[in-house]
Amino acid sequence: MQLHHLALGATDVAALAGFYASVFGLEQVREHRRDDGTLRSVWLRLGEGLLMVESIEVGEAREPGLRLPEQGWFLLAFSTANEAESEAVCRAATARGATENHRTAFTRYLVDPEGNRVAVSHFALPAEA
Numbered sequence: 622m623q624l625h626h627l628a629l630g631a632t633d634v635a636a637l638a639g640f641y642a643s644v645f646g647l648e649q650v651r652e653h654r655r656d657d658g659t660l661r662s663v664w665l666r667l668g669e670g671l672l673m674v675e676s677i678e679v680g681e682a683r684e685p686g687l688r689l690p691e692q693g694w695f696l697l698a699f700s701t702a703n704e705a706e707s708e709a710v711c712r713a714a715t716a717r718g719a720t721e722n723h724r725t726a727f728t729r730y731l732v733d734p735e736g737n738r739v740a741v742s743h744f745a746l747p748a749e750a
Contacts, residue, residue, distance in 0.1 A: 626670050627697060630677035631735050638663035638674040640734055644714045645699055647672060672697075698728070698740040707741045714739070 631637040641647050647665035655661050665672045701707045711721055711729050718734035727744035 626664075626673050627667065628673040628675050629697070629735075629737060631674050632677065633735070634660045634663055634674050634676050637733065637735050638665060640714075640717050640719070641665055641672060641674070644710060644717055644719070696730075696738045696740055698742055700746075701741055701743045703743050707743050710741045714741075 629637070638649065642649055642665060647667060649663060650666050650671065651664040652660060653662045653664075660676065662673055662675045665674065699710070701710060707729055711719075711731065714731050714733075715721060719731045719739070721729055721731050723730040728740050728742035731739045731741065733739050
């Protein structure tokens with residue numbers, strides 16, 4: 622089984638999609654618009670899957686059983702080849718509005734411009750991970 626997609630709620634879809642495209646080099650695959658022409662979502666290629674940046678209204682009514690946007694994902698982690706690449710990605714992220722709030726020997730933790738946790742790690746995963 623492989624990752625199909627990750628969906629991330631955003632109040633400013635274009636800005637947040639631009640952040641991930643610019644900082645992490647994700648290619649835009651598709652965008653979706655509402656009937657009135659406003660941007661509803663942007664899909665970015667993420668390896669074999671997609672990162673779908675979807676428009677949300679914080680606190681909007683949701684279907685029963687669905688999480689509210691403020692209960693979204695725990696963390697999105699990107700892999701880098703080495704510490705220097707991690708440093709470069711983090712510099713690009715902070716230049717685009719992210720803040721770094723923690724680091725370990727292998728991983729740096731950021732908060733993106735919409736408040737989501739993002740990590741950049743050069744920790745080598747085991748082949749069976």
